[in-house]
Amino acid sequence: MIYRMLAINIDGTLLQSNGKLHKSTKEAIDYVQQKGIYVTLVTSRSFPSAKKLAKALKIDTKLITHRGAYIANEIGRPTHSSRIKEHITYDLVRLLEGFPCQIRLVHEQFSLANKYKLNHKLLSKTVFTTGDPIVYSQQFVDSIGDTIADEPAHPLSIEVYFEYKEDLKDVQEAIGKMYHEVECIALNDLRLDIVPTGVSKLTGLLYLAERLGIKRNQIVCIGDEMDDIEMIQACGLGVAMGNAPFEVKRAADWITRSQNLHGVAYVVKEHFRKQPQIEFLQKLNIIK
Structure with missing residues (x-):
């Protein structure tokens, strides 16, 4: 399977238990982006908080925030927002x-x-x-x-x-x-x-993927929280962190290392290392 999108939860996934980003995680995100993979963050955090982390990772894509209710690249210019009346x-x-x-x-x-x-x-x-x-x-x-x-x-x-x-x-x-x-x-x-009603991390992710022309089986999703289960089950490769609850691990296709043992970097190493660049695959008409 050729993967075109990497969707990652923040707390308990990207961040270590001390709230910091490890160097190996930054390097992994940079590596996968160089391959032409669309990287997005899927989080219950606010957009400004997620955007601050995205800048640290040099991610300049649309982010799925507020548990899928607010999708944007810039504050005030949402691709999608869903509010309570x-x-x-x-x-x-x-x-x-x-x-x-x-x-x-x-x-x-x-x-x-x-x-x-x-x-x-x-x-x-x-x-x-x-x-x-x-x-x-x-x-x-x-x-x-x-x-x-x-x-x-x-x-x-x-x-x-x-x-x-x-x-x-x-x-x-x-x-x-x-x-x-x-x-x-x-x-x-x-x-x-x-x-x-209808707002979730999964609906937000599918909304963005559809507009990018990316199929759900081309998405790798990494998470550790109970509200990540839907995404993990629905994507092409659903990955649970080693520190995730049993229910999340049971829903996953693959279990990586914990947040303090650089689980995100390990996923990238295992599943993206052999995949050619997206641009190269498009030139060969392997993908559109």
Whole structure:
């Protein structure tokens, strides 16, 4: 099989557990791009945060960010964006404000959160990964509902961090019954993400690939998170990191080394080393 696209998750995949890029990873991305492979990042991170990392890797392609809701090469000029409508956002916020939780409306350039202080030991240590504070504005207000009543918002997603897991279940059930325009993704017992219906890393990846004329069986996808499973199963070669949960590994065609043992570089070495440059294959009419 000839692969034309490499799609990579960020946290737990590209980055080591210390949050840094290893030299071997940078070299691997450069190597595969020289072969004419389209490299993109597929992440739940904000666009500015993903773009900052892309620049460090010298990737100048369209990035699939906000879990597939925002695809772009430049901020403010999206190829695709999918948002929660203003009136639904307001209704959801008012519902959520009846529970002890932190609510965060996530846009491509900023986030808006309430000042609720989480008392749960696990959540009190949570590091929000929607964006780097240097490149991504994070605003806190007393009441999101009051704020967006005056200035309506249509975010890409809503992140909710609950004190009690029973509240998460109740909210998830209530939203599922009342709104078909959004979907709830429970990332753990206390974290819920609300996204527009149909938004996922996979739908974002397929949207971009179709516009590039790349078939799904020509894509190599590397990930480690539960929301990477769909991509891993759907692509030509689905790769799970060595540090991924069992469910992700079970869905993969191939398991590479962990994030701290340069798993991405190992994939590139094993699967792209013998593949000729895309331009050469096109000259021979092997691919279009």
